[in-house]
Amino acid sequence: MRLIGRWGARLGATAVVAAAGLAVTALPASAAPGVDLAVSVQSGVVAAGSDGKPFVVKVTNVGDADSDGFAFVLDVSGLDLKKVTIELPEGTDKACGKQGGKIACEIVNVLVPNDSAEFPVEVKPVSGRGGLGPAGSFKAMVSNDKDTNKSNDSTTVKVSVAKPGVDIVVWAGDVVAGRDEATGKVERVKPDGSAELSFAVFNFGSVASKGIEFVVQLPEHVQFTAGLEGCTTSSDKRRLTCTLTDFLFEPGDRGIGADVPVKVASNAPESVDLKGSIVGKSLGVAEALGADARRAAPQAPGWLKTRNNADDVDAGDNTDEFVVFVGAVDGGLPVTGPKALAIGGVGAVVFAVGVVLLVAARRRRVVLVTPAE
Template sequence: MKLRNRALLRAGVAAAAAIAASTAFAAPALADDTADLGIKLDGTTIAANAEGKFAVVSLSNAGPNDAHGITVTIDISALDTEKIDFIDGECDDPVEGKVLCGIDGDTIEAGAEYDWDFPIVKKDGATGDAGEITVTIEHEGTDPNEKNNTASAKVVLSEESGADLRVYSPDVYTWDEAAKSYTDEPVAPGASSRVFAEVLNMGDMTAKGLAFKVSLPEHVTFTTPEDECDFSADKRVATCDYNDFELKPYELVEEFNSLFYWDIKVDESAPAPSTLHGTVTVAAIDEVEIEAPPAIARMNAPKAAELPEHFKDIDKTDNTDDFGVFVAEAGGEGGGGGLPVTGPAAGIIGGVGGAVVIAGAVLFFLARRRRVVTVTPDA
């Protein structure tokens, strides 16, 4: 499998910067190590003629405090290694079927989310069920709800071909229109910003047309109409059909992912400081065969955002991503009186590799990326 250093989706995209998180969540007067961590595992069904894909691990901290000493364990003891190769050079080597991983900074801030992924590669001729992977998150403090600290997913080698989309939506901070990037500051009540979504096709067919459903949290609204989108009466839900947009499987193209954005505004009445959560869901409107389909042999959200069943995707578990809108304390640091809104409400930047206009935003996301790091188990 060609493991590219993908611009935004590769392992360890941080969902919140430490500055923003510390602004949004005041530290307690006395040190407290209580933090409710959670973990999800999605994206483990592989299209018939795809080499493999990147399974998605989503980490979260519901607070009330920052979580330190983070360890993620990937249990591959139930994975069928006759059918699947597990590859992740950024974690420790497997020991008795378990792989230990850490994260840069060793901390997930209260209210933050943290996404990364690891490749699972199909062996020649393999089909059907390929076992199961389990992931577990721990931290050095007290977790009041350990029921959401473990997640499992079956690895399925589908006999069906189709598009297989993955979406990543970073957390929202103040948007700097001149620099074409987020800043590290939360959005001030009354100010504007943008919601971004990056889409990657991990399947074996081209997605012809992309359908989005973007659900904003309370106190956040879309600001500019767009022909391809229908907005709810309260301007908090956008349903968009980009019928002419095609996204090929990422193995076949150099510019293998696409960025979309929508302009938003945080109400002056929004609770502050706070983190407000929304969702982005994407699916293919239709699918078309690619000119040279890859062979099996190696080749050179949340309910509020669900899409109708007729939209197509081999594995819908990784079609939704949550994002947080970090809201600054009223009268404090933040986006001031609002940022200029220019261009269409939803911008499409096809192919990050050739997206000069969004270069600043891409560099910003890269600067925020946190990589998975090796940790050594205790002797």
């Protein structure tokens, strides 16, 4: 498959080694008894001068029984609105109720153990007058009458505005055979069956970066059945490494990604949940040359120079984990090959910021119900 598009800055060697050596196996069998919903948020920092980015609030069922829905509440009353603004994406917000500093949604997703639902919360720095530093906090909460553990039902996210810079964000969807259209419940991939892994990479910062490297690691019993042009696959076909050192990745809400076919081994354990990961990090920041430098080096490609070893303004969202849901033996979901989407004449899958909502709608479906008046 061709993987060409709007690319960001390269992964540092430390991140590559860490991802390559990551032990990715089955999720623990000793889950909490009954339904146990847990809330987590990776992001907490947004770059000054940027258009903002989605802070993904993830609700995961870490129990051993299916959850038949839940209420989701976002309390934003603790934010410093002089520095940042916050809102749910268009469409999602219309299905939720708002009162004061709180946003409440009723979710009818059926979450099997280890499944999750994701809510992209758009946080934007206030341009011109907001300033850097702490910007208050927001709180995300879930509730379900059958939840047996209330200690992980909420999380408070401290928000801050960092100096302008690169902000690489990665996302990966769970690997499933499908999802129920009405409830979003997982349909498992059978041993010897095939499915697709979807992933995406963004630069939500305020500075362009040059070159990118990221690593996708599959769990044991799962292999890639096709590669990506410009990338390498490990001998065991479980690790995909993509390195593009010269591509200029502009900041904004357009990222790159792909749907890559994978296969579950015929001898894989039945009815297990296997965990994989994607890791990415910026390597170089592309800076415009001044007028004198342009005259001195007129042949410089794009009038750019590269500052190596770039710091990412928020490393907390440079890693994402996904789950391969394996079922019992009984056929599988055929996959014809990798998919690509041509945008602007470039052979690639290029996502807008709605990837967290649009792709997640296929992989981690969020079913919203308009609240009663």
